[in-house]
Amino acid sequence: MNFDFAFAASTVPTILGVIGTTIGVAVLSCAGASILGFSFEIARRAGSVPGYLMRFAIDFIRSTPVLAWLYFLYFVLPHWGVTLPALVVGILGLSIYFSGYLAEVFKAGIDAIPKGQAEAAKALGLNRIDVVSFVLAPQMLRNVAAPVGNHFVSILKATPYLAVIAVPEMLGSALDIASNTYRYAEPLTVVGIVFLVLALAIAQGVNMLERKLLGPTNR
Amino acid sequence: MSDGQSMRQAASWPAEIGQQHGARGPDQTAAVEAAALNKWFGSFHALKDINLAVPQGGRIVICGPSGSGKSTLIRCVNGLEPFQSGTVRIGGVDLTRDQKQLQKIRRSVGMVFQQFNLFPHLTVMANCTLALRRVLGKSRTEAADIAAHYLERVRIPEQAHKYPAQLSGGQQQRVAIARALCMNPKIMLFDEPTSSLDPEMVKEVLDVMIDLAADGMTMLCVTHEMGFAREAADQVVFMDQGSIVETASPATFFAAPSQERTRLFLDKMLR
Ligand SMILES: Nc1ncnc2c1ncn2[C@@H]1O[C@H](COP(=O)(O)OP(=O)(O)OP(=O)(O)O)[C@@H](O)[C@H]1O
Numbered sequence: 001m002n003f004d005f006a007f008a009a010s011t012v013p014t015i016l017g018v019i020g021t022t023i024g025v026a027v028l029s030c031a032g033a034s035i036l037g038f039s040f041e042i043a044r045r046a047g048s049v050p051g052y053l054m055r056f057a058i059d060f061i062r063s064t065p066v067l068a069w070l071y072f073l074y075f076v077l078p079h080w081g082v083t084l085p086a087l088v089v090g091i092l093g094l095s096i097y098f099s100g101y102l103a104e105v106f107k108a109g110i111d112a113i114p115k116g117q118a119e120a121a122k123a124l125g126l127n128r129i130d131v132v133s134f135v136l137a138p139q140m141l142r143n144v145a146a147p148v149g150n151h152f153v154s155i156l157k158a159t160p161y162l163a164v165i166a167v168p169e170m171l172g173s174a175l176d177i178a179s180n181t182y183r184y185a186e187p188l189t190v191v192g193i194v195f196l197v198l199a200l201a202i203a204q205g206v207n208m209l210e211r212k213l214l215g216p217t218n219r
Numbered sequence: 220m221s222d223g224q225s226m227r228q229a230a231s232w233p234a235e236i237g238q239q240h241g242a243r244g245p246d247q248t249a250a251v252e253a254a255a256l257n258k259w260f261g262s263f264h265a266l267k268d269i270n271l272a273v274p275q276g277g278r279i280v281i282c283g284p285s286g287s288g289k290s291t292l293i294r295c296v297n298g299l300e301p302f303q304s305g306t307v308r309i310g311g312v313d314l315t316r317d318q319k320q321l322q323k324i325r326r327s328v329g330m331v332f333q334q335f336n337l338f339p340h341l342t343v344m345a346n347c348t349l350a351l352r353r354v355l356g357k358s359r360t361e362a363a364d365i366a367a368h369y370l371e372r373v374r375i376p377e378q379a380h381k382y383p384a385q386l387s388g389g390q391q392q393r394v395a396i397a398r399a400l401c402m403n404p405k406i407m408l409f410d411e412p413t414s415s416l417d418p419e420m421v422k423e424v425l426d427v428m429i430d431l432a433a434d435g436m437t438m439l440c441v442t443h444e445m446g447f448a449r450e451a452a453d454q455v456v457f458m459d460q461g462s463i464v465e466t467a468s469p470a471t472f473f474a475a476p477s478q479e480r481t482r483l484f485l486d487k488m489l490r
């Protein structure tokens with residue numbers, strides 16, 4: 001079977017038509033995973049959750065497949081009376097799965113701040129909230145920006161899993177075209193290229209961000 | 220130094236601190252007074268029954284071998300380190316573990332660390348103005364004026380727009396001193412301020428500290444710079460294994476220490 005460039009080009013609008021969903025899901029999932037991961041880490045630090053429990057939870061989350069989370073949220077939760085729209089399940093599933101990784105990112109980002117920073121801030125008479133918001137949080141954000149960006153690429157590449165719960169994203173729409181036309185090569189190539197370009201662009205952005213962060217403002 | 224005058228004039232205890240020692244005038248109140256201070260890290264007895272008074276305008280140098288508790292003591296003075304028994308009084312006010320009270324007291328106690336601890340994400344100027352604005356509620360321009368004044372005093376006015384990582388160690392430490400001075404503290408605590416500096420930068424920092432001493436700043440200073448102790452201190456405290464072993468004037472301390480442990484230490488230091 002020849003690769004039909006004209007046909008490939010004709011699939012582009014359909015596939016790009018759902019690029020918004022793909023990116024939107026990735027952005028929201030990354031935000032959700034960050035919030036969850038950050039909360040896990042803060043709870044662990046505050047001592048409200050013992051370290052070994054948190055360790056177990058994070059390992060558990062990370063060692064279960066994304067698909068298991070998606071199926072669980074989509075097919076099992078309704079048995080308990082919780083029925084969520086597919087899009088919500090998708091974002092929630094990816095958020096939960098990646099929160100395990102992002103918790104580690106935040107742990108490293110916080111650990112990397114020398115103890116002396118909070119002490120110097122306290123010694124100046126700053127209250128706790130100001131110590132966190134003006135001294136610790138900015139440094140943590142600087143430390144996590146690049147790794148969060150890298151995880152964002154991973155999340156983006158995990159969005160095709162959402163096809164199994166019928167969220168309209170790029171790989172799913174490519175497969176729809178394929179099953180309607182019996183031509184797989186063109187739509188799948190197109191979707192592959194789109195993901196490649198997206199991932200490269202984001203990686204480039206993360207690189208630039210990292211270089212900027214490693215500039216004069218870094219210690 | 221002429222601008223030192225204005226610095227001292229402006230320095231005054233917060234009203235509520237002044238009121239607590241009743242009849243006695245503030246001049247008789249020790250700037251820092253530790254009494255029967257004991258501190259444990261777990262089962263390790265890090266400070267043993269420390270009694271130390273720093274009079275207003277006093278300049279005390281603490282020295283002693285590594286692990287003797289010098290940092291721990293100085294950190295107890297501004298509440299960075301909690302202690303189990305005894306009292307620490309700053310300008311006559313007992314340190315408690317109440318955060319609000321600690322925050323208030325810390326405004327009048329400046330601290331300079333061995334590792335500088337400048338905020339790397341903020342410019343030199345922003346390092347200096349952060350507490351002025353957040354703690355003292357100064358306006359941006361007011362804070363900038365104050366910061367510029369103290370950066371001038373530590374002789375780096377031209378670096379205000381730079382980030383800490385763009386400065387040498389000596390410059391960073393001088394910014395750290397300026398940052399603390401901006402709060403117009405009554406007392407300055409120094410914990411080995413020159414220990415992590417390259418030798419050629421030690422002097423520029425010590426010079427700033429000697430200026431401060433000459434201006435009458437009350438200073439409690441952990442350092443092994445014996446030249447500084449001779450020139451600027453009026454008392455040298457020698458600590459070993461969590462205890463104060465000997466307190467003497469610099470002249471006596473170096474020439475005729477009364478304790479064997481002090482002598483051994485000095486032999487090693489001055490060899
Ligand atoms: N957070 C801590 N937990 C447990 N032990 C500590 C802690 N901080 C200090 N110590 C111990 O207390 C003792 C005194 O420490 P400190 O840092 O006050 O010594 P130092 O005189 O400042 O020494 P150096 O000259 O090395 O700075 C040391 O034996 C140290 O190991």
Ligand SMILES: [Mg+2]
Nearest residue numbers: 289290291411
């Ligand atoms: Mg020390």
